[in-house]
Amino acid sequence: MEIYTDVIILGSGVAALQSARILSQKLRVQIITKSNLRSSSTYYAQGGIAGVQSPNDSLQLHIQDTLDAGGQHNHKEHVDTLVTEGIKSLEQIIEEGFPVDRLTNGQISLGLEGAHSRHRIIHAGGDATGKHVIEHLLQQLTTNVTINEYEMAYQLLKNKAGRCIGVHTIQPNGEKNTYFAPHIIIATGGAGALYTHTSNRPNNFGDGIALAYLAGAAVTDMEFVQFHPSLLLANGQILGLVSEAVRGAGGRFVDRNRYPLMEGVHPLGDLAPRHVTAYEMYKARQSGKEVFIDISAITKFEERFPTIAALCHKAEIDLRKNLIPITPGSHFMMGGVVTDGYGRTSIEGLFAIGEAACTGVHGANRLASNSLLEGITFGKQMAQYILQEEISHIDFHSISPSTFYEELPLLQKHDLQQLMSTNVGIIRNEQKLQRAVQHFSFLQDIAKLNLDHLSMGQLELLFMHIVALLITKGALARLESRGAHIRTDYPQTDQALEKQWFIQKQGQLIKGSVWHESTKTRIHA
Structure with missing residues (x-):
């Protein structure tokens, strides 16, 4: 079946729903999520939302805490946006009735978490903040939103001009659909389930990152897994x-x-x-x-x-x-699809938001409770940009790149998780990383692989391998220890690598020192 709409959102967490509720005020939105609507990592998030609320706190302190936790590897302008615009987004949902926890005198109760210099963590329902965020945003969706559960996107579609125009999806029974829209948004969350022990949902494999990479988008900071x-x-x-x-x-x-x-x-x-x-x-x-x-x-x-x-x-x-x-x-992916402050990727028409994206806001290690803040802040930024974007005629005829079919030597899920936990886990060194990377050599020409013959389970397994390779290659390239990336053979922090981003793009590893700020500015070697 072919479906035409205005916006396609892949995922159903805080970033996806914050975007959807704003976009749906004027545009038709199709949300596609591969599981139940209420099974995202956001829904199960116990942590709160960081936001300056008390007289002894300041925006500058929150910014500094974020930079310190991130090993000074952060994109400073985007951190400023997160904190300064974030408090506005947070106050907006509170005004709408988001049920924050309060003291007996009616003031908002503020918690303290790791690496925060002040009490600034807002909760709802004690340790059920994520659930309350999702329920609040769901109530705000308009009738312009169609939700498609238990459907997995497996291929992004581009036209001859290179613009992303749609997506192929598959359901557990093998049924397939094709969606077309001027705006495609990846909001699929992180990849914690690549490891044996994770706080993530058991099917969080980094699908959106793999999708974008296969389509030719740039990804970065993949070595930074919290x-x-x-x-x-x-x-x-x-x-x-x-x-x-x-x-x-x-x-x-x-x-x-x-x-x-x-x-x-x-x-x-x-x-x-x-x-x-x-x-x-x-x-x-x-x-x-x-x-x-x-x-x-x-x-x-x-x-x-x-x-x-x-x-x-x-x-x-x-x-x-x-x-x-x-x-x-494993808990959180700091890296992901490279985006600017409006969610634009290096492919025209393709956006990414939330944990699947990398704005550089988290640096080498995310500050606690900045993730829900990121979802509501950058989800709003992106949605407002899309609503005012002027688009000329779009060619919705997708091109089919030359593809091949072959049996892939995929590891079973448990074996891959064990491989990653042992060799690309909390502690890393070149020997371990090389041991891991040799299992992924068959992925060299993966962008040309014909995916249509694969089942939903096989596609998930393939995407696991792609994201695992991206993490491993990023970890091999960064010859230092910084934030969540700890190498025993390079135990020191190298100041020369503080603002060095290792960008991966279909087989290339590009050292980039300047964050791209627009789809007009392509990332080149």
Whole structure:
């Protein structure tokens, strides 16, 4: 079936829905999501939304915290936009009725999280902020929005002028559709499920990044994968996340004997940046220690953190002992499809937003609770740009590049996750990275592969391999340790690489020192 519309949005998280609700005021929008509408990473996000609210805080402090957490690798102008425009977007949804948590006097309750110098984290429903964000945005959608669940985009379509004009999709039963529109938006989220332990949804494989890469778009900063220090671990299984807000409320990293693990490691202690705390938890577990969060200093824990408490009860963890067992795991992708401040990629007509995009706003390591802020801020920026964009006649005849068919030596999902966790995880070195990259050599001409014969499961597996390769190649190229990228063979930070972006574009690895700001400015070697 062929469907023509004004905007196609791939994904259903905060960035997708914030964009959709604004765009749908004037345009017809088709949302395509490969799972249930309420199964995005946003929906399960326990963390809050960072925003300056108190007299002892300032926009400049929030900006500085973001740059410090990001290893000074951030795109400074986009950080300024995130913080200054972000507070306006946040106040707007609060005015609309977004149910933020408040103190008994009616003031907004502000939490503290890692690497923040002030209490500025806004929550809704305690540790269920993401769910409330999604429900709020869904209520704002107009009748111009059509939602297509359990449908996966597997190929972006371009016309002879090189403009992106549509997308091929597939459903679990193999049924396929083709959508055409002047604006295609990738908002598919991150790729945490490339690893064995993750806070992400189990099907977050970086589909949108793979789609864009196959179409010829530039991607960057793929080496920067944030690992969260505290995933809830029970009987060898990850059951969810223990939010950083727990440590903001007084929780501490300890071993079984309640010995504090962050003592003397970092000035911020248990609220150090995530790459620091995740590394320490990793080292403790590698040495044979069990790792916990001690919640004995938190009063009314179950009332303040109902989602986490429910997960603990489900896992038969006795909260009366005040110890929650944890392990580090993949959490957030700082890299992604290269975009400017309006979501424009290096391909005309193709936009990217949220975790699938890379504006450079997060640098080498995302500051806690800046991701939901990013979704509502840049989703609004992009939507407003599209609404005022003047478009001349568009040719909707797609070109079919010469393609070939062959059986691919794809690893099974578990094997690929194990490969990435072992060799491209929290700790990296050249030997491990080379061991990983040799498994992906068959992807060299992948852009010419005919995808039409593959099932939905095979396509997901292929996209996993593509994104895994992009992460591995980025990690091989960055000969330093910065933020979430830690190499034992290059343990120091190299100042010469502070503003160095490693851009990947269909087989090319391009060293770029200037962030592109428009689709008119193409990225060249």
